[in-house]
Amino acid sequence: MKTTAYIGKKGAQTLYYAAKVAKYIRLPLNYFITINFSETDIPALQINDTFLKLKRQLTRWLLSSSKYKEAIEPTFVWVFENCINGEGCDIIDEQHNIHVHLAIHIPEGYEDDIFVKVKSLLEKMAIINERTVHLADTIENLSLSYFLKGCHPDYIDTYGRGREYIYQGIIPGDRRSGTTRNIGPEARKRMDKELGIKRSFPRDY
Numbered sequence: 001m002k003t004t005a006y007i008g009k010k011g012a013q014t015l016y017y018a019a020k021v022a023k024y025i026r027l028p029l030n031y032f033i034t035i036n037f038s039e040t041d042i043p044a045l046q047i048n049d050t051f052l053k054l055k056r057q058l059t060r061w062l063l064s065s066s067k068y069k070e071a072i073e074p075t076f077v078w079v080f081e082n083c084i085n086g087e088g089c090d091i092i093d094e095q096h097n098i099h100v101h102l103a104i105h106i107p108e109g110y111e112d113d114i115f116v117k118v119k120s121l122l123e124k125m126a127i128i129n130e131r132t133v134h135l136a137d138t139i140e141n142l143s144l145s146y147f148l149k150g151c152h153p154d155y156i157d158t159y160g161r162g163r164e165y166i167y168q169g170i171i172p173g174d175r176r177s178g179t180t181r182n183i184g185p186e187a188r189k190r191m192d193k194e195l196g197i198k199r200s201f202p203r204d205y
Contacts, residue, residue: 001045003092004176005167007079011177012151012159014185018077019144021183022105024191027075029103029144031111033118034134036099040126044092048080048173050125051100057121059180062114069113076104079147079177082169089169098171101147103138111135147177 007015022029035054037047055078065071082089082098089097106114115135122128145161150168181187192199 001172002174003170003172004174005170006153007148007151007177009152009155009159010185012148012155014179014188015077015079015144015148015151015177016159016161017188018179018183019103021187021191022075024195025075025182025187027073027105027182029075029077029105030138031104031106031114032136032138033102033104033115034099035102035118035122036097036132036134038097038099039132040122040128042126044094044096044098045172047098048171048175051078051080052175054118054121054125058118061117061121069110070107072107072110073105073182074180075182076102077144077147077177077179077183078102079150080171080175081150082171088167092170092172097169103144103147 019029035051037044037050042050059074062072062074078100080098080100082092082096084091084097092098104114115133119128119133122133145163148156148160149163149166151159151165153165156163156165191197
């Protein structure tokens with residue numbers, strides 16, 4: 001199975017601008033969710049696929065509406081890490097500490113609903129406990145700065161928002177980080193066009 005050890009250049013570029021794009025479209029990344037897969041019974045090699053399934057189901061639920069809930073535009077960033085006691089871990093057997101952080105927009109009044117929904121979706125896929133899912137509010141840009149500490153050391157000075165590079169361990173699968181489309185690269189390009197901003201990016205962006 002393919003694994004990753006860093007957030008790559010394209011991923012780092014996308015994360016770097018995601019919070020600014022979210023704020024521009026008035027959907028700021030105001031909450032921080034952590035899912036600790038080491039506190040589930042999901043095998044390490046299945047974690048990436050399980051999270052992508054969870055993400056798809058959460059997106060569908062956010063977009064749905066009922067008499068109890070308005071539709072919510074899915075807006076979030078996610079990054080996997082695998083660290084034990086602050087040090088990157090290369091273990092992907094039962095001793096791993098793989099977890100995923102999400103910086104997410106949650107409208108006022110929906111904090112508990114989304115937290116409960118993430119837990120309930122995960123409970124359908126795995127055995128979890130009270131340490132599996134954690135929700136906290138964010139300080140603007142702190143979450144993405146925290147995420148970017150794991151970008152490739154060649155790009156940390158450019159995209160790390162002042163953070164030093166800290167190795168964040170091996171993650172099974174080929175998706176280590178990502179965003180919803182509304183704050184991804186194409187959304188950033190639209191924002192730049194509307195604001196008259198011209199940026200210089202490497203040719204392979």
